[in-house]
Amino acid sequence: MAEIATLARPYAEAAFRVASGRKALGEWLDGLQLLAGLVNDPRLKAALDDPKQGRGEKQKLVAALLAGKTADDVARLADLLVENGRLSAIAGELARQFELLKLEAESTVDAHVVSAYALSDAEARDLTALLESRYGRKVNVTSTIDPELIGGVRIAVGDEVIDASVRGRLASMALTLQR
Numbered sequence: 001m002a003e004i005a006t007l008a009r010p011y012a013e014a015a016f017r018v019a020s021g022r023k024a025l026g027e028w029l030d031g032l033q034l035l036a037g038l039v040n041d042p043r044l045k046a047a048l049d050d051p052k053q054g055r056g057e058k059q060k061l062v063a064a065l066l067a068g069k070t071a072d073d074v075a076r077l078a079d080l081l082v083e084n085g086r087l088s089a090i091a092g093e094l095a096r097q098f099e100l101l102k103l104e105a106e107s108t109v110d111a112h113v114v115s116a117y118a119l120s121d122a123e124a125r126d127l128t129a130l131l132e133s134r135y136g137r138k139v140n141v142t143s144t145i146d147p148e149l150i151g152g153v154r155i156a157v158g159d160e161v162i163d164a165s166v167r168g169r170l171a172s173m174a175l176t177l178q179r
Contacts, residue, residue, distance in 0.1 A: 004089060004090055004093045005093055005097070007086060007089065007090050007093075008090040008093040008094040008096075008097055009097060011077070011081070011086075011090065011094050012094050012097035012098045012101060013097075013101070015028060015032070015074075015077055015094070015098055016028075016098055016101040016102070016105075018073060019073075019098075020105065022073075024071065025102045025105070025106075026102075027070075027071050027074075028071065028073070028074060028098065029095070029098060029099055029102055030070070031066075031069075031070030031071055031074030031075075032074060032091075032094060032095040032098050032099075033095045033099075034066070034069060034070055035066070035070070035074065035078055035087075035091050035094075035095065036091045036092040036094070036095040038062075038065055038066075038091075039087060039088050039091040039092065040092070044061070044062075044065070044088075045088050047061060048061075048062075048082070048087055048088040049088055055082065055083060055085075058082045059079050059082045059083065062075075062078050062079065062082055062087065063075060063078075063079065066078060081094075103140075106138070107137040107138060108137060108138045108139070108140060109135050109137050109138075109139055109140070109157055109158065110139075110140045110142070110157070110158075111131050111139050111140065111141045111142070111155055111156065111157045112141075112142050112143070112144070112155070112156045112157075113127065113141055113142070113143040113144075113153055113154075113155050114143070114144050114145070114146045114149065114153065114154045114155075114156075114165075115143060115144075115145060115146070115149065115152070115153045115154075116145070116146065116147055116148075116149040116150055116151050116152065116153075116165065116166070117145060117147075118145055119143060119153075124141065124143070127141065127153070127155075128141050131155070131157065135157065139157075148167060149165040149166065149167045149168075150165065150166035150167050150170075151165065151166040152164045152165035152166050152167075152168070152169075153165060154168065
C-alpha cells in the first residue's frame with residue numbers, strides 16, 4: 001500500500017496545484033472520484049491491464065468514458081496516467097490524497113462517529129462543536145449506528161480514534177484484569 005501511495009503522491013500534489021490555481025478543487029475532486037470509480041469496474045480494469053491492447057486504445061477508451069463528465073484537465077491527467085501505465089494502480093489513491101489536500105487547504109477534517117444509537121440533532125451539533133474546538137478546524141461529521149457498542153461513541157478523525165464506548169471500556173477493563 002505504501003508503494004501505491006508513493007506513486008500517487010506526486011500526481012495528487014500536481015493536480016492539487018493546478019486545481020487550486022483554477023479555483024476548481026470541487027470539480028477536480030468529483031472528476032478524480034469518478035475516475036477512481038470507473039477504474040474499479042472489473043471490465044475497464046481488465047481492459048487497462050490487458051497487455052494485448054495498445055496504449056492508444058486504452059487512452060481512447062478512458063477518454064470516451066470521461067467525455068462530458070469531467071473537466072478537460074482531469075481527462076488529460078487520466079490520459080497521462082494511462083500513458084504511464086499507472087491509471088488502474090493509483091486512481092483510487094490519487095483521489096484519496098487529493099481529497100486530503102483539499103480538506104487541509106479548506107481547514108476541514110472528516111470525522112466518522114459510530115454510536116450505539118442514533119444521535120439527536122442537539123447531540124450531533126454538540127459533538128461537532130466539541131470536535132471543532134479540539135482540532136481547531138471545521139469538522140465534517142458522518143455517523144453510523146452500531147448497537148454492539150452498548151453505549152457511548154467511537155470517533156475516528158484521520159489516524160486518531162477516540163473510543164468512548166461502553167464496549168471499549170469493558171475491553172480495556174478485561175485487559176487490565178488479565179495482567
